[in-house]
Amino acid sequence: MKEFSADLHIHTVLSTCGSLEMSPRNIVRKALEEKLDIIGITDHNSTRQCREVCREASKAGITVYTGVEVTTKEEVHCLAFFETFDILDAFQEYLNRYLPDIMNHPNLFGYQVVVDEEENICYEEPKLLISAISQSISQVEVAVHQMGGLFIPAHIDRQKFSLTSQLGFVPPDLNADAFELSKNTSIEDFLKKFPYLRGKTFIRNSDAHQPEVIGSIRTRLRMENTGFNEFRKALQAKEGREVVV
């Protein structure tokens, strides 16, 4: 079993709040510098930059878990990861169906663009991606799992856009594969406030919107290799795979 260093919550130039420096090339360059084995690409309500990051990362020998940070109807941010591009595209269709028709105003919110390997803009998302989709957290969880994905409520300790800020506490029947904590708390401190979550799997990531933040906090994964199923087993603490804290 090996130990891999991962930062699983990284935004690209496609997220309005993401810096224009967050091109696939810059993200991979910084990930290399930080000696990350795995990065997760999780833009707000869109998966469209994942392919290019994968292309760039494969040249550098870095594994990408392709995903998205969904904003649910309750304005809870949740990470979702999918194994193949086909499934990712299917989930993109789900997002398209439920993202409201509110247009982005780049001068107010910033640009939402997809860039190619030459860093040319090849797509601009017209709809405002920071909107909430019209699906509840439970509906999103079911949709993600029906597609074989992994469902992880994001930065659940934060005072905004988190499971605890929006819903007061973690619903006992919520079927999460793990919970993410922000850089502002440790797992032990969090468990003092939410003791009923002891025994759950926690991950911590940077939620980077600027290159310099990538890798500032990591999730260490003990597993055979960086394959998606190994990741799933690590979150489930199965067959010797685990998240090392």
Added chain:
Amino acid sequence: MKVREVAEKLGLTVISGAAGLDNEINEGYSSDLLSDVMGSAGSGDIWITLQTHKNVMAIASLKDLAAVILVKGFAPDPDMAEQSDEESIPVLGTSEDTFTINGRLYNLLKQ
């Protein structure tokens, strides 16, 4: 004032939890952040929100609230309505927005 009386005077629909219509209302509290309600609402408050998740009822029960008003025609998720019946904490509906129903409720409770 009882929940029943408020529902009648403001023309609210009783969606669920009708067994709690005789609950006595103390004050009102408006918020869509459930953690804020958990921290700040008082016992006997009637809570105005647009959230329809079942955690609404868990918090209403924990804080011993009199009833919940859902604004803008929102309907509770099925498990929220179910828990409202179980806990006898009524969920009331209005097509009005939060500002309007707050104003009318304020005038009614403070008169």
